[in-house]
Amino acid sequence: MKRDVLQEKILTILVDDFEFVQPGLDDNLRDDHGFDSIDAIELLGKIEGILGLALTREEKEKAMEIRTINDILDYIELIESSRTT
Amino acid sequence: MKRRVVITACSAITPIGWHKNDIVDSLRQGRSGVKPLRDDGLLNRHIHSRVFGTVDYPIDYGFKRQYRKTMGPVAYYACQVAKDVLEQSGLDQQFITSGRLGVAFGSTHGSPTVQRDIYRTFFQDLDAKFSSIGAVDYLRSMVHTTAVNITRMFGITGRVIASSTACTTSSQSIGFGYEMIRYGMQDAMICGGADEYDTTTVAVFDNLLACSTAYNDTPQRTPRPFDSGRDGLVVGEGGGAVLLEEYESAKRRGARILGEILGFGCNNNGGDLILPNLEGISTTLRLALQDAGISAGEVDFVSAHATGTKMGDVIEAQAIDAVYGDHLPFVTGLKSYMGHTMGTCGVIEMILTIYMMEQGFIAPTLNLEHVDERCSMLRHVREVTQADIRIGAIQNFAFGGVNTCLIFKAGKEVDE
Numbered sequence: 001m002k003r004d005v006l007q008e009k010i011l012t013i014l015v016d017d018f019e020f021v022q023p024g025l026d027d028n029l030r031d032d033h034g035f036d037s038i039d040a041i042e043l044l045g046k047i048e049g050i051l052g053l054a055l056t057r058e059e060k061e062k063a064m065e066i067r068t069i070n071d072i073l074d075y076i077e078l079i080e081s082s083r084t085t
Numbered sequence: 086m087k088r089r090v091v092i093t094a095c096s097a098i099t100p101i102g103w104h105k106n107d108i109v110d111s112l113r114q115g116r117s118g119v120k121p122l123r124d125d126g127l128l129n130r131h132i133h134s135r136v137f138g139t140v141d142y143p144i145d146y147g148f149k150r151q152y153r154k155t156m157g158p159v160a161y162y163a164c165q166v167a168k169d170v171l172e173q174s175g176l177d178q179q180f181i182t183s184g185r186l187g188v189a190f191g192s193t194h195g196s197p198t199v200q201r202d203i204y205r206t207f208f209q210d211l212d213a214k215f216s217s218i219g220a221v222d223y224l225r226s227m228v229h230t231t232a233v234n235i236t237r238m239f240g241i242t243g244r245v246i247a248s249s250t251a252c253t254t255s256s257q258s259i260g261f262g263y264e265m266i267r268y269g270m271q272d273a274m275i276c277g278g279a280d281e282y283d284t285t286t287v288a289v290f291d292n293l294l295a296c297s298t299a300y301n302d303t304p305q306r307t308p309r310p311f312d313s314g315r316d317g318l319v320v321g322e323g324g325g326a327v328l329l330e331e332y333e334s335a336k337r338r339g340a341r342i343l344g345e346i347l348g349f350g351c352n353n354n355g356g357d358l359i360l361p362n363l364e365g366i367s368t369t370l371r372l373a374l375q376d377a378g379i380s381a382g383e384v385d386f387v388s389a390h391a392t393g394t395k396m397g398d399v400i401e402a403q404a405i406d407a408v409y410g411d412h413l414p415f416v417t418g419l420k421s422y423m424g425h426t427m428g429t430c431g432v433i434e435m436i437l438t439i440y441m442m443e444q445g446f447i448a449p450t451l452n453l454e455h456v457d458e459r460c461s462m463l464r465h466v467r468e469v470t471q472a473d474i475r476i477g478a479i480q481n482f483a484f485g486g487v488n489t490c491l492i493f494k495a496g497k498e499v500d501e
Contacts, residue, residue: 019149034151038154038221042154042220045219045220
């Protein structure tokens with residue numbers, strides 16, 4: 001999936017489902033938008049929906065390092081590339 | 086150490102209104118909040134009882150998503166009434182987060198709406214059953230969801246007591262909150278209960294032949310506590326909270342005192358989990374009087390549990406007669422206005438009594454047209470009665486054999 005398409009999908013989710021207001025790609029998710037561990041788990045479920053696959057436990061634990069929207073996009077691209085190689 | 090405990094704020098979301106004026110108006114006008122059972126797409130078509138104590142007015146909660154995400158419908162009621170009492174109280178944020186304010190709040194079984202969604206996931210033919218259960222579903226549905234959503238929303242760091250004893254849930258919450266303050270463990274407690282719209286509860290009572298079915302076409306004519314034409318209880322929904330504070334500190338900060346908790350009685354029947362028990366109930370009423378240090382003759386008003394079941398009302402009438410004897414207080418069954426709001430009923434009945442104390446009247450038991458002769462020994466309130474309630478008692482009895490009685494004094498009677 002191209003990054004700009006992915007970015008649009010993630011921004012739509014963050015605005016519609018997580019009620020982010022004017023999200024910036026390098027905003028700190030927690031400090032700027034009150035995103036917490038509960039939200040992270042919910043978002044991973046939505047990412048599984050976008051990718052059409054179930055994340056492994058190791059992949060989910062890796063997601064806990066995410067701090068920004070750009071990090072989310074990098075993370076999804078990493079998952080995609082690891083699954084296709 | 087025994088400290089005095091006063092009520093300094095209260096709020097109830099009930100089938101007869103949310104704000105005090107609406108509730109008082111309903112009580113004075115004899116307006117019922119019992120309506121036709123709503124369609125839940127699951128059980129309502131199979132239930133014989135077609136009535137429900139319904140909250141059908143809009144409530145603009147305005148809670149932010151960061152709080153909403155862990156809340157089922159029951160927590161909305163809980164957090165709204167908690168927000169109301171904190172706003173009324175004027176307590177500052179420093180105290181609220183100090184650890185000296187606790188929460189005693191419960192519901193019958195968390196959020197059945199969310200639990201149903203979880204089970205629906207299990208029973209659907211999906212490949213991804215497990216992962217489609219949301220990460221927050223447990224937080225929304227768990228039995229202590231009301232109490233901890235309140236602590237989360239307001240940053241409360243004191244003790245949490247999450248009673249879940251069916252119909253005595255909120256009266257236990259008030260009683261245990263009172264004891265927390267009385268014995269110095271906390272300086273203030275938000276106490277109460279909530280229960281959301283739920284047809285599974287109706288189905289349970291329906292199957293036990295305890296629900297009203299004869300007035301499906303005229304919902305406002307049921308329940309009928311103490312009436313010879315009663316045919317069972319009506320399940321209802323709502324939420325209620327009172328703020329309890331240690332008397333001296335409440336007085337120091339100039340808080341408005343709505344009442345003083347004088348005593349709390351609580352016991353168990355020690356046997357059958359369903360049938361009402363005269364000895365158990367009578368003992369509870371006596372325990373409350375003993376804790377309050379007053380005689381039966383000093384109680385002016387009893388808010389009876391009075392669900393409108395055939396045997397429950399008779400046993401309760403016998404207990405009141407046995408305990409109060411020659412000094413019978415006025416008796417009203419307030420569930421006649423809204424049905425049985427389950428875990429919420431005790432706190433709602435206390436708040437309605439506070440309002441009647443403030444305004445100098447006693448509401449009658451609605452639908453009490455022909456008193457069952459087995460209940461006729463009581464001093465039933467049959468019409469709106471001008472009277473000053475100085476001391477009132479709130480009695481509640483639950484499945485599981487749990488009984489409670491709270492005795493409290495009107496705010497204007499509290500010593501300066």
